[in-house]
Amino acid sequence: MNYWGLSDQGKIRSTNQDSFIVVKNPAENILAVVCDGIGGARNGDWASNIVVEKLGDEFQETSAFTNIQNCKKWFKAQLKEINNVIYEKSLLSADCKGMGTTVVGLITFKGGIMVANCGDSRCYSYYDDKLTQITVDHTLVSTMVAKGQLSKKDAIKHPKRHVLSRAVGVEKNVKFDFFELEEKKDVLLLCSDGLFGMVNEQEIKKVLKKRFSPEKKAKELLEIANNNGGYDNITVILLER
Numbered sequence: 001m002n003y004w005g006l007s008d009q010g011k012i013r014s015t016n017q018d019s020f021i022v023v024k025n026p027a028e029n030i031l032a033v034v035c036d037g038i039g040g041a042r043n044g045d046w047a048s049n050i051v052v053e054k055l056g057d058e059f060q061e062t063s064a065f066t067n068i069q070n071c072k073k074w075f076k077a078q079l080k081e082i083n084n085v086i087y088e089k090s091l092l093s094a095d096c097k098g099m100g101t102t103v104v105g106l107i108t109f110k111g112g113i114m115v116a117n118c119g120d121s122r123c124y125s126y127y128d129d130k131l132t133q134i135t136v137d138h139t140l141v142s143t144m145v146a147k148g149q150l151s152k153k154d155a156i157k158h159p160k161r162h163v164l165s166r167a168v169g170v171e172k173n174v175k176f177d178f179f180e181l182e183e184k185k186d187v188l189l190l191c192s193d194g195l196f197g198m199v200n201e202q203e204i205k206k207v208l209k210k211r212f213s214p215e216k217k218a219k220e221l222l223e224i225a226n227n228n229g230g231y232d233n234i235t236v237i238l239l240e241r
Contacts, residue, residue, distance in 0.1 A: 001030060001108065004214035005237035008222050010194055011230030017044035018192050018235040021052040027064030030108040031055065032237050034121050036192040038167060039099035047086050047101040047169050054082050068180045071107040071114035079103070079174055086169025100169035104135060104190050113181040118174060119167045122196060126187040131205040134179050138166035162193065188239040194232035198225040214238040
């Protein structure tokens with residue numbers, strides 16, 4: 001599997017609170033993670049960074065993942081510890097109150113792919129000329145849409161569309177959604193809201209269907225996001241078979 005990741009500050013923000021990592025373990029399983037920090041410039045940056053650093057370090061020491069249960073057990077255990085670290089630090093100072101981060105990640109295993117998310121960073125798959133959002137946003141607006149209180153069209157421009165209902169480090173306990181994908185997916189995209197907030201799904205699909213390398217596609221997506229305003233930090237990871 002070929003992959004490429006990159007992150008950009010965007011045109012408006014003074015700092016980049018996004019973090020990402022793509023690493024392999026000795027068994028050639030792949031871990032890819034995108035985080036979008038919240039809770040103030042320095043604190044959001046710290047929270048997102050500690051997630052990718054700790055996950056990356058631990059993953060490179062793991063043995064082979066053979067099924068989704070192995071992946072989920074490892075991911076839950078690691079994020080439970082990391083959540084505790086962030087949460088405990090947030091209690092020590094008023095400046096750290098509310099500190100946390102979104103997390104979307106995947107692990108490849110023999111025969112499949114596990115995807116996990118907490119917050120509104122997303123995973124998309126592109127296969128057979130179809131772009132599909134795999135993850136579900138943990139936001140106030142997403143909940144309203146699910147309950148039929150708001151249309152998807154109105155949700156795109158809703159003033160509270162960025163209000164999270166779930167994030168790592170904000171509460172004592174953390175909860176993730178898990179998804180299992182088949183290996184045959186042509187392209188997998190992990191991204192922060194700085195991408196999908198600036199680039200609609202038709203534009204994303206148009207880039208992913210091109211016969212470019214993951215590096216070139218990722219750079220083009222980032223460029224489009226900035227050209228469309230670049231109002232937030234932008235992070236993209238592309239993985240292709």
